Amino acid sequence: MTATSHIQEGTPAPGAHAGVALEARNLVKDFRGFKATNDVSLQIREGEIHAIIGPNGAGKTTLFNLLSGFLSPTSGEVHLFGERVDHLRPFEIVRRGLSRSFQISSVFPSMTVRQNVLVALQSPTTLPHQFWTPVSRLESLGAQADQILEDVGLGAFHSRLAADLSHGEKRQLEIGISLTQHPRVLLLDEPTSGMGGEGVARVIALVRQVARGRTVVLVEHNMSVVAELANRITVLQYGAVLASGQYDEVRRDPRVIEAYLGEETH
């Protein structure tokens, strides 16, 4: 049995989602004849930390964009807790429980750490009937902001300008901003990119913490981070799923070793 076959097991009947938080069914994204996503089917189970890995250009970011509504698939479907969402806009998907953080910073540098979280808390996705509110009037959300900052380890930095945060602290803030949307599923795009050992260890601890009670999907290049965090992994190559399953099993798959993990297993 190949590792790939695991994604076929337990496939729920159409409409059911029995323990599956997020599902791609035969997803294709065609950029002018080039399939950046090529018939991808995968299931992310509720409560797991699932890593999407693969060489540069394998289609990881494109898949994230499809799962979160930032791109529409050429064909195929995305289901969130059993509901088809591939026709919805990103904010509608956020409202249904899926948030993502970005590889490129979404932080406002000229605001304080706390103001960044407050602004995210009053976004239309969390407060549907409220438009822009001056930061000074957002204090009703202050307790919530403070709790989120504690949760992501930035409690002591609340009044610091976001511009003055270290790279790693900015990533912590981005995760905090994602948490303002109360996601049941959190997509993290390379949360440890550009970090040294200490920052990586902090993010690993943070991801473990935010994963309590929710589902986390992460794109990650650092294989030791994947090994530490992921319950299951999916390996992409040329836009397609090469293998999907338990980390220890997939890393021994000869095709995966050849494509990607060779150095790790020597």
Ligand SMILES: Nc1ncnc2c1ncn2[C@@H]1O[C@H](COP(=O)(O)OP(=O)(O)OP(=O)(O)O)[C@@H](O)[C@H]1O
């Ligand atoms: N808008 C686009 N138009 C044309 N081609 C695109 C577009 N977006 C992505 N691609 C191509 O699709 C392929 C997959 O890109 P993608 O960014 O999804 O890969 P990735 O696995 O995230 O790569 P990396 O690890 O380098 O971030 C690449 O060959 C890329 O050049």
